[in-house]
Amino acid sequence: MQDIPIYEFTLLGWIALLPLLGAIFNGILGARLPRALVSTVAAGAMGVAFILSIVAVWTLFQGRFEGADGHTLYGALYHNVFTWFEVGSLRVDFELLLDPLSAVMILIITGVGFLIHVYSIGYMEGDRSWWRFFTYLNFFVFAMLMLVLGDNLVVLFLGWEGVGVASYLLIGFWYEDDEKASAGKKAFIVNRVGDFAVLLALFLLVIYAGSLSVVELREWASTLSPAQVTALGGVLTAICILLFIGCTGKSAQIPLFVWLPDAMAGPTPVSALIHAATMVTAGVYLIARLNFLFVLSPTAMTLIAVIGGLTAFFAATIGVVQNDIKKVLAYSTVSQLGFMFLAVGVGSFFAGVFHLMTHAFFKALLFLGAGSVIHGMHHEQDIRRMGGLKDYMPITRWTFLVGCLAIAGFPLFSGFFSKDEILWYTLANVHLLGGVNLSWFLWFLALGTAFLTAFYMFRLYFLTFEGECRADEKTRSHIHESPLAMTLPLVVLAVLAGFGGFVGIPPVLGNALGGLPNVMHDWLYQVIGPGEAFFAYRFEGYGMAWMSMAAATASGIGGIALAWLFYGKPSDVPGAMAEKAAAVHRILSNKYYVDEFYAATVGRGVTLLGRVCHRLVDELLIDTLLVNGTARLMGFLGSVLRVVQNGQVQRYVAFVFLGIAIILYLVLR
Amino acid sequence: MGAETIFFFLFGGGAILSTLGVLLSRNPINSAISLVVSFFFLAGIYAMLSAHLNAIMQIMVYAGAIMVLFVFVLMLLNFGDEEHEKPRLNPTQIISLLVGAALLIAMFSAATAFVDGSRQVFHPSMPPGFGGVEAIGHALLTSYVLPFEMAAVLLLVGIVGAVVVAKRRF
Amino acid sequence: MSSLITPIDIASTLPFIVLCLFGMVVLLLEVFQRQGQSRSYLAYVSAVGFATAAFSAWLLMGVEGQLVFHDMNYIDGFSKVTALLMCTAGAVTCLIAPRYLAELNADRGEFYALILFSAGGMIMMVSAADFIVFFMALELMSIAVYALAAYVRSSRVAAEAGFKYFLMGAFASAIMLYGIALVYGATGTTNLAAIGQLLSYGAASGSVDPALLLSKVSEQGALAGAAGYDTTTGDLLMLNYGSGTANMPLLYLGITLVIVSAVFKVGAVPFHMWLPDAYSGAPSPVGAFMASAVKAAAFASLLRLLALAFFDYELRMGPMGWVQVTFFLALLSMAIGNLVAIAQTSVKRMLAYSSIAHTGYMLVAITAMGYGVGDLDLGASVVFYLFAYVFGTVGAFGILAYLTRSRYYVERFSDLNGLGYRYPALGVAMTLFMLSSAGIPPTAGFIAKFQVFKAAVIAYGAGVEAGEPGALLLLALVVSGILFSVVGVYYYLKVIVHLYMRDPVREVTASDSGPARVGISVCAIATLVIGLFPGPLLNLSEQAMSQMEGRHDGVYVQYEDGAPIEDLQRLMREGSR
Amino acid sequence: MLSLPLSWYLMLSATLFVMGALGLLLRRNAIVAFMCVEVMLNAVNLTFIAFSKYHQDYTGQVFVFMVIAVAAAEAGIGLAMIVNMFRHKHSVQVDEATLLRH
Incomplete structure (x- = not known):
């Protein structure tokens, strides 16, 4: 591996500092200032940070050069704020590092963050603790930037804890409600369980690698001889699994996912920013960041893939039977995060980060759309009492539809590309656990998840926006489209969710279309190269890749079609048909049978694992033991x-x- | 049985018996008197161990000053008969008695196991003036001048503290 | 003895002398004070006293470490750094006290004098080279604190707390004295370093030249003061301790009693029962002083004691060496401290139990220090932890004192409801203290916990390398420590929840005292700054440990039988003539 | 003279020490309990003096001197506390001081 040049770049400090300054300003003065000023400061800080991020990424891009192995490399920008502490041989620098991976992350964080700040101006209108909300939100962004920019794992851990605190504060934002306050507490405590594992992993790294700087760790990992890797095998696996336990807490994987659905108690912009787009993806980021370490332990990698795949599938099955609009999205987030872990677990760190990005777009869009619906319907969240909203809120409806298509993997929408990559790598790489190759198993798991995802998302869409309005008269008279501050971010995100996937055209399509490059992969190669080098395709040529893509597309469209069949068909089925097959008609028209079917089969059978986790972690550990x-x-x-x-x-x-x-x-x- | 043995059993037995008196007498005043008696017996033992200055100190400071303070307080508070406590044993106290017995056994065995039997005795010859005023005084003002000075501060703190805690009004 | 006291003797005890002088000055000022006048200026006078003492300690940093006062006292990096710690805690205590005392109608100069004298005792305790000085200093510290605990005479609770604290303390002192007497009997000296060298020699056998050993022993100058060697005919019977015929119950009995009573002072489970009553019954400023300075002094002197006198391999790692004892005490302290703290409704009592938990974390580091080959430098993490802990604790108690107004004590969690909005700066400070105690970055407590657990993991690594048995247990200790600190987050968070997320049930008005504000701000800023820039303090604590004079790393030779003992006796006899 | 084994003195002091400790545990009258602390200190002094003679070393005797000084200071403070407690409760029963618990 070629040495990666690092350049000093002072602006990095400001990107992180601006949100912090915003938080401090609003935290101290916010209560006494007019609302407009508070929100301008908060959103302004984010906006400037976003512009600075673009500048920084552009600078990084400008520094590109051709590496020894023919790939384009970009080097990295760093800014050493100060030396945090230095004990013996261990030196912890408070150093910010921008490389292609963190570049993607800061663009998402500041970009989506900025949009959500703007959206919040509309959504939080009228809340009495307006300034507190923006203080926490800015603070969150600061901590998240620390997490992705920190070169040292201790700095990363600082951000890791910081986002936990911010998430806790924001989930419990409406603390007058006891249930909401305890949801916040639950999230924090579950996260602490994971954090302790991360801390242990850091200690082990200190002992065996002697450093916690990512750059130095990478050097250390690259100089390990195969014999050393074998000798250190147990330790490496322990470190990776401990780190992954931390990820299961932060990123809501089995068995620690229980906090995320409860976290929906927070304001909807918070759910969009923290519990969908950014914080929960920290685990994926961490594994991608340390890919050179994880690939040294195939056991840990396969474990990650299996846990990710199972989480994706089971969360999807739970999503099918939810009736709360935000709960559906919450389980869908858990499921999509499982997808990302599947991706990094099967060795495609690129696909993981790519899906992280597209997910940030379409899930933020979906959450904000849900928020718009909730806003419009005066805090009604039950989709059984919605329906027909397309006439009342057209912008929300169209953007929401784009989001649904994207998450369902409809061809050429962003989710299509990233999901396809994941499926392909799952199939193409070998994942041994106990001597058995799990490729096909994981692939079918992912395919099933893709199908279920398309199904429940369109169930949600049809029940919310199509058909008759099932709300009561009083509510119906008040339904209205949201203000511009809310719809504008929706439109921007819809564009991103629609077209964002084109930066990562898979080689199979790219070749067919005359050599279109996979921009995203080339961009990230510098970071994930060492990890990817450990894997080789099982299949020659593009035959299997086409097959995988076709299967994914088919399952996505199949899911959409099934949802249309159950929930989307006009309710007045032609009478003739009704006469010919009265029983079929009854079943078809009475779509509630489907829900009952799911409640009876999926709800009781397949979600058993989810329930076991819920029992063990949530009820036993958190409720019984701690709360x-x-x-x-x-x-x-x-x-x-x-x-x-x-x-x-x-x-x-x-x-x-x-x-x-x-x-x-x-x-x- | 030499004179030393006789004196040892006289003083030692007296000390133990009078300490028993402290523990068992119902009236605190009697306890205090028993304690003074016990101090006198111990002073005898100190003298046997060539600690003449300490023997005198024991009588002057302990019996003469500290115990007088105890008796003063007893008389000041003057709680008379109500403090005649009934001996009663609860489980905690039974456990402590057992623990005490166990500790005693441990200490006895440790004491007898200290160096082998033939060397258990004291050295026959003593440096001249060992334990006398001059020797101890010299040590106190040379090697041990620091703790000696600290004792002065300590006593000042004791006085200030006692006044702070026990004075009736600010 | 050529001269009684040399200038370096005086200079080396300067912090102590300064504190005693200021104590007397405060007493005199109090005498000439008229009834009813405010004494809060005395708080500033005492704070200046502490600053002067700290400054003199700072000046002495440059002096080379050595034994002074006829081998009674050390002047070295350790004593000076810990003196800084004690002076800081004392100064902050003095600053938060005046308005609290005035509100309780107990505004008297003796309070400050006792604090000053007590801090003087602490400084001597951590620099003691001899059990006599150690004991005198311990009593000087304790007696002043007993009086302080019962200082507010009008309070029945304080009277009771003081009495209990006193009775337990006197009991522990007697136990410690008995232990010292037995150790003295077994070794013939009360000099800490000499005891350490002798025990180590006793455990050794075989492969080392006794002459070399003797020269090392006398290099330290430790044995010179032990009269048993140069006045007698030379029956060095105390050297009977050894690994072959090893067992010398009297010595083990003595050592155990000394260590147990030292552990009693730091409040480790199961010797902790006095602590919650004393901390919560005493007036808040005194609680602050006890929880910070007294505890720091007890821990620092425990470090000194173990490092100088009881660091022999056999004593640490033998069949029941003290590492095993501290292991269980650490585990129990973390468990009981954290779990019981959850159940508390009084913030003060919660802080008391959390202080027990902190004791547990520091004992983890001490266990690590003594484990395996024994790396004394790992003790630096304890020194650093003490700094972080002192600021967090004294600040939290200070806030309780600051909120107390004319006989209404702010003690329960519900008293804090909504105060975060009412007093934003105070809320931020309290949040910082709680985050620091919980070990959440970027506060000082995070770095401290990181250091402590890192020390244990390093000791584990070294233990694995050296093939020590039971190294995995050390890792288990770290895991349980981190898990219990997760539990701890719950009750620290509870304070923050009450500050920001509950509506006030009662109007609490802060006493609004300037000095207290200064004291609390200093703690809050220190908590944050140490968290962000821990470098200098980490260096300082490492320096403290590495510059500890007389610490036991001269002789690490393991003898297998008692053979060379006779040689050493002969050599010593010859050498002393 | 001076032919008795050291262990006799040690056993005497151990007996006194344990008696003092038990007295502290069992006597409910605070003043008597406190007297028992003095008994313990005396037992310690005896140990010191015996060892001092055994080693022919002054340290033990000097230590005893210091212990007596400390005992005096402790007595002052301790009795003041008892007086203070008596003012509040009109009793010096140790087991009635239970305002602080759990």
Whole structure:
């Protein structure tokens, strides 16, 4: 691997600093300032940060050169803010590093972040803690930028914790509602469970690699001889799995996904920004960032792929039976995140990051669209009481449709390209677990997920926007299209979700169309090259690739068609048909049978795993042990303390006396 | 059985018996008196161990000053009969008695195991003036001048603290 | 003895002398003060006293480490750095106190004098080279703090807390004294470094030249003060300790009693029962002082004690060496401290239990320090942790004191409801202290926890390399430590939740005191700045550990039988003549 | 003279020490409990003096001197605390001081 040149670039500091300054300004003065100023400062800071990000990425792009192996390399920009601490041989620099991977991330964070800030101006209108919302939001963006820009894993961890805190504050934003406050707490605690694993991984890295700087780690990993890798095998696997446990917490994978659906208690822009577009993808980012490390442990890689695939599939099945518009999107997010982990797990870090990007576009769009619906319907979230909204809110409807097409993988929409890549790499690479190659298994899992995704997303679309309006009169009279501040971001995101996929045209299509380059892959090659070098295609030529693409397209369109059949058909089925097949008619027209069917089969059977996780993690660990369980714990501790800490000093002395006797017995025996 | 043995059992037995008196007498005043008696017996033991200055200190400071303070406080608070406590044992106290017995056994075995039996005895010859005022005084003002000075500060703190805690009004 | 006291003796104890002088000055000022006048200026006087003491400690940084006062005291990096720590804690305590005391009608100069004297005791305690000085300093510190705990006489709770604290403390002192007596009996000296060298020699056998050993021992100058060697005919019976015929119960008994009572002072489970009562019953500024300065002094002196006297391999890693003891104490302290803290309704009691948990984390580092070949430099993480901990704790107690107004104590969680909006700066400061205690970046507490756990993982790595048994247990300790700190987040978060997410049930008005604001701000800024720029402080704490004089890394030879003991005795006899 | 084994003195002091500790544990009267602390300190002093003679070394005796000074200071503070507590509760029963618990 060729050395990657690094250039000093001071502007990086400002990209991260601006949102922080915005947060500090609004945090201190926000309560006393007019609303317009607060939102201008918050959105303005984001806007400027976005422009600076573009400048920075452009600078990076300008520095491109041809590497030794014929690929275009870009080098990296860095800005050393200060040396954080230096202990013995371990030196932790507070250093920001912009390479192609973090470039993609900061563009998403500041770009989508800016749009969501603008959207929030409309959405949060009338909330009494307006300034607090923007303070937290800006702070979140700052922490997220730390996470993706930090060269040192400790700085990354700082951002990792920071986004957790911001997410906690924002989920519990409407803390007057106890349920919402406890949802925030749950998210924070589940994340801490993952964080401890990350911390352990960092300690192991300190010991074995002697550094926590990504650049230095990469050097260390590249100089390991195969013999050393074999010798370190257990440790490397442990490090990777520990890091992945952290990712399952932050990115809501089995078994720690339970917090994400609850996190929908927060304001919808928060769900869009944090719990769909950016924070939850931190795990994918971390694995892509450390791809050179992960590929050294095939076991960990396959484990990631399996967990990702299973999460994708089971979350999709749960998504099918949800009736809350945000819950559907939440499970869909879990499912899509599973897709991304499948991608990085099968060794296609490019596809993971690519899907991360397209997902950021279409999921932010879908969430914001859902927010627009909720806004328009005065906080109604149950899709069974919606329907026919296309006449009331056309912009929302069209943009939402684009989002649905994108996530369903409809050809030429962004999701199509990224999903296809993932499926292809799943099939093309070998994933051994216990000697069995899981390629086909994972591929079918992903294909099933793609089908289910298309189905539940269009179920959502048809139930919300098509058909008759099922809302009550009072609500119906108030339904209205959202203000410009909200629809504008929708349109921008719809354009991105529609056409964003063209930056990553797969080689199979690119070749057929006369050598179109895969821009995204070339851009990221510098970062993910070492990881990809570990894998080789199983298949010659493009035959299997065409097959995979066809299957993916078919399953996506099939899902859409099925949803149309169940939910989208006009309710007045021709009478003649009704007479000929009364039973069929009954079934078809009464679409609720489908839901009941799902409730009976999918809901009870296939979602068992989800329930087990829910029981184990959510109810047992979080509710019983940590949240509600504190009452029981207090009772138990109380009874113990009544004996021990009863206020009588002589009893204390007696316990000390006893303690001394026990220790003496152990020492002198 | 030499004179030393007799004195040892006299003083040691006296110390133990009078300490028992401290523990068992119901009236705190009696406890205090027993404690003073115990101090006197211990002073005897100190003298046997060539710690003459400490023997005198024991009587002057401990028995003469500290215990007088105890008795003063007892008389000041004057709680008379109500403090006659009934001996009662709860599980905690039974455990502490057992632990105490165990500790005692441990310490006895440790004490007897300290160096082998033949060398258990003290060295027959003592440096002249060992344990006397001059020797200890010299040590206190040369090698141990720092702790000696700290004792002065400590006593000042003791006085200030006692005044702060026990004064009736600010 | 050519001269009684040399100039370097005086200079080296300058921080102590300065503190005592200021204590007396404050007492005198108090005498000439008229009844009813405000004494808050005395807070500034004492703060200046602490600053002067800290400054003199800083000046002494350049002096080469050595034994002073006839081998009674050290002047070295460790004592100076920890002196800075104690002075900071004392100064902040003095600053947060005056308005609190005035509100409780207890505004008297003796308070500051006692704080100053007590801090003086601490400084001597961490620089003690001899058990006599160690014990005197311990008592000087403790007696002043006993009085402070019961300082607010009108409070029945304080009276009770003071009495309990005193009775437990006196008991622990007696235990420690008995231990010291037994160690003295077994080794013939009370000099810490000499004890360490002797024990180490006893455990050694075989492959080292006794003459070399002797020269090392006397290089330290440690044995010179141990009269047992140069006045007698030379029956060095105390050297009977050894690994072959090894077991010398009296010595083990003594060492155990000393370590247990030292651990009692830091409040490790199961010797912690006094701590919640004392911290929560005492007035808030005194609680702050106890939780910060006293605890820091106890920990620092524990480090010194272990590093100088009890760092022999056999003593640490033997069948029941103290590493095993600290291992279980660390585990228990983290578990009990964190779990019980969840159940508390009083912030003060919560802080007390959390302080027990912090004890557990620091004991993890001490266990790591003693584990395996024994790396004393890992103790630096404890010193750093103490700094982070002191700022967080003294600040949190300070805020409780700041909010207390005329007999209404702010102690329960519900008293903090909504205060984050009412007093934004105070809310931010409290949030910082809680985040730091929970170990969340970018506060000082994060770096501190990172250091402590890193120390344990490093010791684990070294242990694996050296083939020590049970290295995995050390990793298990780290894992459980991190897990328990996750539990800890819950109750620290509870404070923040009450500050920002609950509607006030009662109007709490801050006492609005200038000095207290200064003190709390200093802590808050320090918490953040140490978190962001920990470099200098990390260096300082490493320096403290590496420049600890008399620390036991001279003799690491393992003897297999008692053979060369006779040789050493002969050599020492000859050498002393 | 001076032919008794050291261990006799050590056993005597151990007995006194444990007696003092038990007294502290069992006596409910605060003043008597505190007296038991003094008993413990005396036992320690005896140990020091015995070892001092055994080693023919002054350190032990100097230590005893210091312990007596400390005991005096402790007595002052301790009795002041007891007086203070008596003012609040009109009782010096140790086990009645239970305002602080759990």
